[in-house]
Amino acid sequence: MLGFLKQPWSWYVAGALIGLIVPALLILGNRHFGISSNLRHMCAACFPANIKFFQYDWKKEIWNLFFVGGILIGAIIATVFLSNPVSVQVNPTLMAELKSYGLTTYTKQLPPEIFSFESLFTLRGFILLAVGGFFVGFGTRYAGGCTSGHAIMGLSNLQVPSLIATISFMAGGFLMANFILPFIMRL
């Protein structure tokens, strides 16, 4: 059983479990799945700075901070107890492309050539991590949600604005991965 759990889980098992988070949160307390709003709550709690957007009672949304706290703990559990010793399997075409950028390590789910503090202080690493992170925070709030709030919760409730947002997420990702990222990776 444990050996089975240690293998990478298939898309349908993962997808079904993530989909079930929607009714789980609704039935536990009429809570709506949406993770990026936690970034707004953190701003409201720590640096509201008299900005109207952050003037609200963030404590009423504290369940969501518990939820992301759980995600952090879950990731620790998965890494410590359910870790898969085999290298991650990556599409050979992608591996060839990444090799041309000097990425050759496949021991973890994040390439250490990018995801390290040494890399953060290079131009390439700084753009990918610090600027990329800024885009994630700015973009999700501008769009009013992220993959969980729009693509999963919004689409589950058949909301057209969420469909528009989801298509925009995907369009931005396609644009970056195929046309912009190759330039950043060669920096």
Place this chain on the structure above:
Amino acid sequence: MPDLNLIQSKKQLRQKSINTDFEVTSLDIKEENKATIVHLGSYIKYAIVGIVFGIVFVKAEIISWFRIQEMFRLQSFHMFGVIGTAVVVGIISVWLIKKFKVKTIKGEPITFQPKTFNKGQIIGGLIFGLGWAMTGACPGPLFAQIGTGAFVVAVVLSSAIAGTWVYGYYKERLPH
């Protein structure tokens, strides 16, 4: 051109009053009957759901930078399968909840708010998409990536919080 200024300020006023973020439920619904005292123990159940989600994130490689690159290059079905299955399960769940008027465990009604369209869903969505392909993470996986020991992602998360703050600062001046 005083008229133009008037139109401009009216437009700004209208923009100020519109809601673009439907994820802060307590702002949308007045919960006067709910006790304002925070019982932290009652939130543990959400942490448990989060723990399950965190394990799924890591074990199904949803937090993998490589998987996100494959998705946006159409080199793997994996992420499309995950999101597609989640959406189908979510649609069926919400449909069942509405059809059978399922209540919460405390017997309260389950409510849904419609979202309205604004340009931010396209502009912000595109910006988030760029960041998603760069970092390999949407906001949920950011927390999970830190949990796997990639501590540099704390910097990515801090940048994302900064991005949210800057959006809040400039919100009224951005097209919506």
